[in-house]
Amino acid sequence: MTPHLTPVLLLWLLSVTAFAVAEERNDELHALHLSQAWIREAPPGMNMTAGYFKLDNPNPQDLILKQVTSPQFARIELHQTVIEDGMAKMRPLTELVIPAQASVQLIPNGQHLMLSEPTAPFDSDSEIALTLHFANGYQQAFIAPVLSLSELDRFRQEE
Amino acid sequence: MRLLIILLSVLALGLGFWLNHSFSKPTPPPAAAPIEGLLWPQNRPLPPFQLTDHHQQPFTLDQLKGHWSLLFFGYTHCPDVCPMTLGVLRNVKQQLTAQGQFADDTRYIFISVDGERDTPAVLNRYLHYFDPAFIGLTGPDSALQPLTQQLGIVYVKTPTEENPQQYLVDHTASILLIDPEGRMIGLFSSPHAPDDISKRYTAMRHFVAESAG
Numbered sequence: 001m002t003p004h005l006t007p008v009l010l011l012w013l014l015s016v017t018a019f020a021v022a023e024e025r026n027d028e029l030h031a032l033h034l035s036q037a038w039i040r041e042a043p044p045g046m047n048m049t050a051g052y053f054k055l056d057n058p059n060p061q062d063l064i065l066k067q068v069t070s071p072q073f074a075r076i077e078l079h080q081t082v083i084e085d086g087m088a089k090m091r092p093l094t095e096l097v098i099p100a101q102a103s104v105q106l107i108p109n110g111q112h113l114m115l116s117e118p119t120a121p122f123d124s125d126s127e128i129a130l131t132l133h134f135a136n137g138y139q140q141a142f143i144a145p146v147l148s149l150s151e152l153d154r155f156r157q158e159e
Numbered sequence: 160m161r162l163l164i165i166l167l168s169v170l171a172l173g174l175g176f177w178l179n180h181s182f183s184k185p186t187p188p189p190a191a192a193p194i195e196g197l198l199w200p201q202n203r204p205l206p207p208f209q210l211t212d213h214h215q216q217p218f219t220l221d222q223l224k225g226h227w228s229l230l231f232f233g234y235t236h237c238p239d240v241c242p243m244t245l246g247v248l249r250n251v252k253q254q255l256t257a258q259g260q261f262a263d264d265t266r267y268i269f270i271s272v273d274g275e276r277d278t279p280a281v282l283n284r285y286l287h288y289f290d291p292a293f294i295g296l297t298g299p300d301s302a303l304q305p306l307t308q309q310l311g312i313v314y315v316k317t318p319t320e321e322n323p324q325q326y327l328v329d330h331t332a333s334i335l336l337i338d339p340e341g342r343m344i345g346l347f348s349s350p351h352a353p354d355d356i357s358k359r360y361t362a363m364r365h366f367v368a369e370s371a372g
Contacts, residue, residue: 024344040238040242043235043242043284043288043289043328044284044285044286044287044288045235045281045284045285046235046285048236048238049238049241049242050238050239079238079239081239081240083332083349083350086331086332086333086348086349087313087329087331087332088329088330088331088332088349089317089329090239090240090317090327090329091240092319107234108239108240109239109240109243109349112238114238115238116238118324127279132349140327148287149246149249149288152246153250153253156250156353158289
């Protein structure tokens with residue numbers, strides 16, 4: 001191989017790789033399996049609450065969740081509750097990695113969504129439409145029910 | 160030179176260990192406290208304090224006395240830990256009522272670490288959602304600090320970047336047990352589960368009753 005050809009070849013290789021990745025992202029990405037999604041009913045007068053769900057990634061590559069949006073909340077953030085020396089600390093997460101062929105579960109006292117600034121009042125009769133936005137541009141929408149205290153009790157007893 | 164410093168450090172460390180080993184007395188076995196979280200007999204008396212309850216009435220150490228109280232420090236703008244913990248306390252109350260033991264003389268008290276936003280009216284509406292019998296206390300930092308310092312409760316405001324008004328508060332998430340003499344005699348560390356707390360609280364009550372009798 002002559003040295004002056006190398007950059008050209010490299011460019012060609014890069015473009016092929018980019019194309020292959022784009023194709024994989026758009027065509028070969030399997031939808032994530034979403035389960036155990038729920039939003040905590042907010043006590044009266046409170047304009048913020050938390051949301052939880054489990055995400056299974058059936059794909060051979062890691063997926064990076066960057067953002068979650070909903071037309072029903074102006075602000076949704078990924079958070080993590082950390083208990084350090086008995087102290088509960090809330091830390092914003094810039095992203096959440098869903099490892100290849102593995103799952104991540106958002107739970108109370110752990111990783112969770114903080115939903116605030118609701119665009120309309122919501123209660124345990126409401127359903128919240130959410131969209132997951134991944135770093136590679138992939139999006140996936142789902143619906144999460146709002147659960148009241150007594151509904152949570154029922155789930156706890158069924159466990 | 161560097162070697163000498165390292166050598167001296169190692170020697171000093173060794174000396175430290177040796178001194179520690181030779182001067183520390185063998186620690187006596189802890190006095191009977193078979194239940195995890197029970198501070199017995201090393202209880203911690205509460206200092207005098209004055210806060211305001213969710214009905215806008217003054218609430219002092221005297222009002223705490225005469226009852227068993229499960230105390231939790233938190234704030235209403237807390238999206239995850241506080242509603243979960245209040246939900247757990249709600250379940251504990253249900254379980255004690257169902258077992259017909261220690262239900263009538265146990266109170267549940269939520270003390271706000273966010274006096275700025277948690278007015279008595281806000282607390283009233285918030286706590287009523289979990290249980291109408293739950294008591295809420297609030298007050299300025301100056302009124303809260305004697306209590307938090309004595310009980311080892313820490314809280315720190317953490318403003319969010321975009322909106323300083325939307326601050327969160329990092330805070331101790333333990334549930335404390337106060338006896339009718341106004342002394343902290345039990346501590347339930349986070350994470351909380353209703354069955355575990357009901358079981359240990361019941362065991363603590365039996366233990367204290369037996370010790371006193």
